[in-house]
Amino acid sequence: MLLYEKKRDALIVRLTGELDHRAAESIRDELDGLIAGTNPRRLVFDLSGLQFMDSSGVGLIIGRYKRMKRRGGSVAVSKCDARIDKVLRMSGLYQIVERLA
Amino acid sequence: MTFVNEMRLDFDALPENEAFARLAVSGFMLPLDPTMEELADVKTAVSEAVTNAIVHGYSGGPGTVRLCAGYSRNGDFQVDVIDHGRGIEDIRQAMQPFFTTASGPEERTGMGFTVMESFMDDVDVRSKPGQGTTVRLTKRIRLREDQMLPRRA
Known part of the structure; x- marks a missing residue:
């Protein structure tokens, strides 16, 4: 599942559950x-709500990185275990x- | 390897069964009393292998994935992830980090085998083009000193 908020020019996306x-x-x-x-200028993935992630999750983040880069923006990940x-x-x-962090 | 407990499970090659496969294998392992980390290692590796079978073996089309798992008295755990899909032409190449045959909207990193190898003790891949692929994942689960599994009757 996906929750999000916009903070100034950053889009913060919180993912929950199992990211396969x-x-x-x-x-x-x-x-x-x-x-x-x-x-957004910046996309931040908050991963604190994830119970599981495999390489498909990495693929999802890399795909969004490419998209953000084309738009002149950047991507960060936060709160991963x-x-x-x-x-x-x-x-x-x-x-x-x-x-x- | 001589097993004291074995299981076999067939399921449709559907993405919704990736979570089911992880749960089934971790449930089967519970008598070994694995640590959270050991359990997560096996779940991650199984998830990668089952996803490969669905996405690459059957290219997202119909098919059956088989899981065969077992463990020995001293805690050696093994699981085979088997498909009868298109198979792998060049296994060495397929196991290279970042190698992927996927194209289109699917975003594959080519890191599946690398993840399996780093989370398991051994990864063995057998495949024939047109016939399918078997990925054998093995991991030694450390048993506590007082924990000796019974021999099979």
């Missing part, structure tokens, strides 16, 4: 609609996406 291939496919269009509709951090680090995501 199925979940990534089902929220991708909603996320892209939000980006198009709110026109040690498990999710391990998947993100292994995938090389932190080379393109900032990690916030």
Whole structure:
């Protein structure tokens, strides 16, 4: 599931539940609609509500990174636990996406 | 490996069964009393292998995915994720980080096998083009000292 708020020029998206291939496919269009509709300079994923994530979640974040980059914006992830951090680090995501506390 | 407990499960190659496969395998493992981390490692690896079977093996079309799992008396856990889909031409290439055959709207990172290898002790892939793929995932679950599983009768 997906909750969001706009703070100045940042779109903060909070993901909850289990982010696998199925979940990534089902929220991708909603996320892209939000980006198009709110026109943020920065997209921040709040991952504190995730109980599970595999490489499909990484794919979702990388896809949004590409979209934000085309618009001249940036992406960050925040509040991920040690498990999710391990998947993100292994995938090389932190080379393109900032990690916030 | 001699198992003291085994299970086999067939399910449709549908994305909604990815979560089911993770739950089924973690439920089966519970008698080993794994740590939260061991459980999460296995769930993540199974999720990657089942997603590969659905997305790549059957290219999102109809098919059946089979899980065969078992564990030995000393806590060696093994799960096979089997599909009878299109198979893999070049297994070594498929296992390289960032390699993916996916195109179109699906956003695959090519990191599935890399994730499996880092969360499990061993990942063995057998595949024949046109016949399907078997991914064997193994992990030693550390048993507590007082915990010895019974032999199978």
